[in-house]
Amino acid sequence: MYPVFALVLGLVLAGLPLEAVAQEPVDLQLVLSVDASGSVDEDEYRLQLGGIAAGFRDAEVQRAISDGTLGRIAVSLVVWADALRPKAETVWFEIASPQDAEVFARTVEAMPRTVVGATGIGAGLAWSIRKLERNGYVSDRAVVDVSGDGRETTPRDYTVLIDQATAMAAARNIVVNGLAILSDEKDLDRWYEENVRVGPGSFVMVAVDFGAFAKAMRLKLIREIQPLENFALRSRPAGIGP
Numbered sequence: 001m002y003p004v005f006a007l008v009l010g011l012v013l014a015g016l017p018l019e020a021v022a023q024e025p026v027d028l029q030l031v032l033s034v035d036a037s038g039s040v041d042e043d044e045y046r047l048q049l050g051g052i053a054a055g056f057r058d059a060e061v062q063r064a065i066s067d068g069t070l071g072r073i074a075v076s077l078v079v080w081a082d083a084l085r086p087k088a089e090t091v092w093f094e095i096a097s098p099q100d101a102e103v104f105a106r107t108v109e110a111m112p113r114t115v116v117g118a119t120g121i122g123a124g125l126a127w128s129i130r131k132l133e134r135n136g137y138v139s140d141r142a143v144v145d146v147s148g149d150g151r152e153t154t155p156r157d158y159t160v161l162i163d164q165a166t167a168m169a170a171a172r173n174i175v176v177n178g179l180a181i182l183s184d185e186k187d188l189d190r191w192y193e194e195n196v197r198v199g200p201g202s203f204v205m206v207a208v209d210f211g212a213f214a215k216a217m218r219l220k221l222i223r224e225i226q227p228l229e230n231f232a233l234r235s236r237p238a239g240i241g242p
Contacts, residue, residue: 076135086115090107125176126165175198
């Protein structure tokens, strides 16, 4: 009998939960939760995915990963729009080397656009939180990174609203950070501060437009991946925000 199968069978017979099977330890579990609502055109959608891919190819981002206690993180991408529509997502990727980062970057770049509609941030965040549950990894830190260019649209039917989703995150000790894209709403970062950001050490960064997204995402990833005590807070560079 295979050892893992024997362990699982033993847990079932003992009445113990399957989650008791050893999970893979990582320094950070990170979900990148990306807006693809109707206000985001195809070029802007690609700029977001390209910015994420460029971030994981960046040497400083890769150094932040390797400098962790275990030297590896788990990351996944969720693309959301209308609250009542299914989300698009990748599987989980474990990143412990530049080669791992490149595989994830290529997967993100190739992600087709299959969602559209209103801005269902709460539903997108709730979906991202559920991805962190029973995903085969364990870590001291879990983060959802929400990026978008608008506020939550008033739903036409019942769904998870942003205040309900942030309560879910708080109850599970999940940090929610924001990247507000100010193309259409110049004060969107304030709305993200008041309605999206959750947890100790959480923050909101801004990109003045979609063209500045890649630069903002790179800085955001470095700040999220590095332990808080190791991150020297820097002033915002030109082009990232007001």
